[in-house]
Amino acid sequence: MKSYRIYLEFVKGLWKQNPVFFQLLGMCPTLAVTNSAINGFSMGLAVIFVLVCSGIVISSIRKLIPSEVRIPVFVIIIASFVTVIDLLFKAELPEISKALGPYVPLIVVNCIILGRQESFVSKNPLLPSIADTLGMGTGFTIALVILGSIRELFGSGSIFGYQILGSYFHPWVIMILPPGAFLTLGVLIGLINKFSPRRT
Amino acid sequence: MKKVAIEEQQKKFFLSVSPHIKDRLTVSRLMRDVIIALVPIIAFSVYFFRLRAVELIITCAFVSVISEYVFLKLRRKKLPRESSALLTGILLAMVLPPGLPLWAAAMGAVFAIIFGKQIFGGLGYNIFNPALIGRAFLMATFPVLMTTWTHPFTLDTLTGATPLGLMKFQHQTTSISNLFWGNVAGSLGETSVFAILVGAGYLFVRRCIDWRIPFFYLATVAVFSSITFLFNPMYGSPLFHLFAGGLMLGAFFMATDPVTTPISKRGRMIFGIGAGVLVVVIRLWGGYPEGVMFSIIFMNAITPLLNRYIKPKILGGR
Numbered sequence: 001m002k003s004y005r006i007y008l009e010f011v012k013g014l015w016k017q018n019p020v021f022f023q024l025l026g027m028c029p030t031l032a033v034t035n036s037a038i039n040g041f042s043m044g045l046a047v048i049f050v051l052v053c054s055g056i057v058i059s060s061i062r063k064l065i066p067s068e069v070r071i072p073v074f075v076i077i078i079a080s081f082v083t084v085i086d087l088l089f090k091a092e093l094p095e096i097s098k099a100l101g102p103y104v105p106l107i108v109v110n111c112i113i114l115g116r117q118e119s120f121v122s123k124n125p126l127l128p129s130i131a132d133t134l135g136m137g138t139g140f141t142i143a144l145v146i147l148g149s150i151r152e153l154f155g156s157g158s159i160f161g162y163q164i165l166g167s168y169f170h171p172w173v174i175m176i177l178p179p180g181a182f183l184t185l186g187v188l189i190g191l192i193n194k195f196s197p198r199r200t
Numbered sequence: 201m202k203k204v205a206i207e208e209q210q211k212k213f214f215l216s217v218s219p220h221i222k223d224r225l226t227v228s229r230l231m232r233d234v235i236i237a238l239v240p241i242i243a244f245s246v247y248f249f250r251l252r253a254v255e256l257i258i259t260c261a262f263v264s265v266i267s268e269y270v271f272l273k274l275r276r277k278k279l280p281r282e283s284s285a286l287l288t289g290i291l292l293a294m295v296l297p298p299g300l301p302l303w304a305a306a307m308g309a310v311f312a313i314i315f316g317k318q319i320f321g322g323l324g325y326n327i328f329n330p331a332l333i334g335r336a337f338l339m340a341t342f343p344v345l346m347t348t349w350t351h352p353f354t355l356d357t358l359t360g361a362t363p364l365g366l367m368k369f370q371h372q373t374t375s376i377s378n379l380f381w382g383n384v385a386g387s388l389g390e391t392s393v394f395a396i397l398v399g400a401g402y403l404f405v406r407r408c409i410d411w412r413i414p415f416f417y418l419a420t421v422a423v424f425s426s427i428t429f430l431f432n433p434m435y436g437s438p439l440f441h442l443f444a445g446g447l448m449l450g451a452f453f454m455a456t457d458p459v460t461t462p463i464s465k466r467g468r469m470i471f472g473i474g475a476g477v478l479v480v481v482i483r484l485w486g487g488y489p490e491g492v493m494f495s496i497i498f499m500n501a502i503t504p505l506l507n508r509y510i511k512p513k514i515l516g517g518r
Contacts, residue, residue, distance in 0.1 A: 170304070174340040183315070 006131045013135030019112045020143035020185075021192055026112040029103050030144060031181040037160045040148030042096045044141025046089065046104055048134065050081045051113050055121045055133035062122045074117045075108065082107045112140060150184050151175045225407070227323070228282035233406045234453070235287055237399035241294060241449070244395040245388040248352035249298040253388050257293040259302045263309035264289030271318045284323045288312055291331035291453060294389025295446060295493070296338070299350045304342055308334040328500045329460050332493050339493070349385040360385045363444040364489040367436050379443035390446040400452035409456040412468040413475075417451045418442060420476025428484060435484055447479060450492040460500040467506040475499045 019025045029047070034040040054077045058065075065073050086104045089097040097104065107113065116136055121129040149159045155175035157165035174180045245253040268285035272278070292312050296305055312334025317326045339346045351360045362385050363374035378384050382392025389396075403409045425441040441447070455461065455475060462468050475495040482491025 170342060170345075172341045173343060174337065177340060179340060 006127055009128045010131040010135040013132065013139040014142065015139065018139040018143055019136055020140060021189055025115060026110050026140060028106065029110065030147065031178065031185065033100050033103050034144055034148040034151055034181055035155065035176040036152040037145055037148040039099050040144035041141065043100060043103065044144045046085045047107060047110065047112065047140050048137030049085050050078060050107050051116060051133040051137040052130060053081045054078045054113065054117065055129045056126065058117050059121045059124065059126045059129035070122065074114060078113055079108045112136060147184055151180050155180060230408055231282045231284050231287050233403065233408045235290065237402045238290055240395040240398040241389045244382055244392040248382060248391060249388060252298045255302060256296055256300065256305050256388060257290060259305050260293035260309045261286055261289035263306040264313050267310045267313045268318065271314055280323060285313055288330045292334045294449060295331065295335045295387045297346060297349050297387055299348050300345055304338060304345055308338040311337040324459055326459055328497055329454050329457050332454055332497050335493055336497060351385050352383055362386045362489065364483060368489040371434060373436065373440060376439055376443060387446060390449045393443050393448050396448040396452060403452065410468060412465060413455045413461060413472045414451040416469050416472025417455055417476045420473045421447060421479055424477060424480040441480065445490045446492040450496055454496050460503060462503050462506040464510050464512050467510040470506055471499050471503065
């Protein structure tokens with residue numbers, strides 16, 4: 001029974017409460033770094049790392065944090081892990097780090113991370129917290145990879161760097177520019193709303 | 201017998217909310233008149249760019265109508281009776297470079313209808329001019345194709361620069377008579393000032409457009425470019441700025457769209473002045489040689505704001 005609950009906490013973030021498509025959180029990296037699938041994927045991995053690590057720490061010390069200063073405490077913990085992943089990217093994957101630009105440090109103010117800590121982790125024990133943050137992070141990564149793949153496919157004719165459309169294809173430059181992010185996300189959310197079973 | 205009498209009475213005392221006096225101007229008549237006004241411009245573009253013009257106009261018009269039909273069918277909405285999609289298609293073709301491949305023009309038409317108009321709820325709800333949205337989309341999607349120009353009569357063989365491009369990047373001026381008759385490189389419908397003035401005259405005669413936006417738009421461009429011309433003749437004369445590029449077409453056919461421009465008279469004045477300033481600023485100091493499209497789209501974006509804050513005085517109000 002308990003493991004089933006943990007499973008549910010994990011699964012809800014994948015699609016049903018997907019942070020990008022249904023909660024519309026974390027729009028800044030969603031729109032900014034999805035100009036290729038690999039950029040979206042690495043951004044997602046960075047967010048999973050920060051989300052889960054800060055979730056573990058905050059969930060374990062949640063009873064020691066006075067509720068008046070909880071936000072600064074959360075931000076400091078999140079910022080420490082963001083610094084870790086930022087330095088890691090710079091050292092190990094300098095190209096990705098360059099492509100993501102300021103958006104890795106900006107994970108500190110990503111509302112998915114602060115939102116999960118505030119609404120779930122600070123009220124729940126360790127295991128459900130890990131499941132929840134892992135699920136939300138994975139859902140975020142899925143959304144970013146979908147967006148990045150669509151934009152890369154139309155913007156440069158490839159997905160994850162593999163050329164799919166041949167030389168007959170004329171790249172749609174708009175898709176790897178900021179307007180392409182807004183158009184793709186808007187169309188995707190519109191289609192999801194149209195075909196999702198619960199219509200409100 | 202009695203029932204008939206009551207019906208007679210009801211007819212006599214028939215009440216309805218205002219307006220009580222109606223003009224014969226309807227949406228479909230307006231659309232038809234604008235299409236008629238475009239005929240001289242279409243004729244000149246066919247004369248200058250031959251088969252390319254015919255192909256582009258037919259492609260854009262056909263794809264526009266079809267994509268509106270398909271979109272409305274998919275959403276199970278009623279089909280419109282007016283020919284606004286046809287008009288959007290023709291207007292889009294008028295602002296495309298003659299060398300553009302047909303598939304790119306078709307993409308622009310689909311985007312103009314679906315993302316420029318239908319996404320917002322169809323005619324009357326669109327924020328931006330659909331034809332200009334189609335062009336802006338193509339401009340951002342295929343920047344190279346959209347800035348490759350062909351000279352009139354040469355058909356795909358020679359590429360050249362538009363008069364504005366020549367002035368901006370090579371500091372060459374183009375003769376005013378060529379600009380007036382349209383024997384220059386440029387988008388299909390924007391080259392001939394003469395044809396546009398003929399079409400605009402028809403629109404004024406049929407009272408399809410308000411004089412304020414075109415007047416203040418062109419006047420602002422004239423005044424602003426005269427000032428810059430006095431300071432530095434390199435910037436081009438005011439007459440050149442009025443006749444070159446898409447200004448005339450934009451002023452009479454794009455900036456007068458009743459849906460995307462302010463309702464009030466003062467609002468239209470501000471719309472014209474704002475668009476005029478933007479055109480000159482973009483042409484002289486911006487990255488692009490031409491700024492008519494951006495100026496109109498930008499002013500479209502602030503039209504709801506103008507409608508909200510600039511309201512005409514209510515009769516009897518202080």
